[in-house]
Amino acid sequence: MREYKSFKEIDRDLKLLKLQKEIDKERILLNYNQTKESLSPKRLLKSAAGSIFKNALILKGATKVLGFIGDKWK
Incomplete structure (x- = not known):
């Protein structure tokens, strides 16, 4: 488990996690659409x-x- 020394570090990691979540969501949507198209x-x-x-x-x-x-x- 990571130990933070400041709120700035926490905020940075939270922003990174939020961006990673958005990227993962877009990948899921892209894969869904590609699968849907390939099964038409x-x-x-x-x-x-x-x-x-x-x-x-x-x-x-x-x-x-x-x-x-x-x-x-x-």
Whole structure:
């Protein structure tokens, strides 16, 4: 526990704590808004569509490679 030697030190620390509290509050609000935006139906659909498209491309490429390798073993 800290020992203070003057009211000036106490006031300084109280101001710092108040500022830190405001910063933390703004961070929480920012994180909340970012989370809310990332979970919006539009964003979720866009993300899902992108994942499906990406997986389809990977599957198509893998199928071609595996088909090519399979043809060499015949």
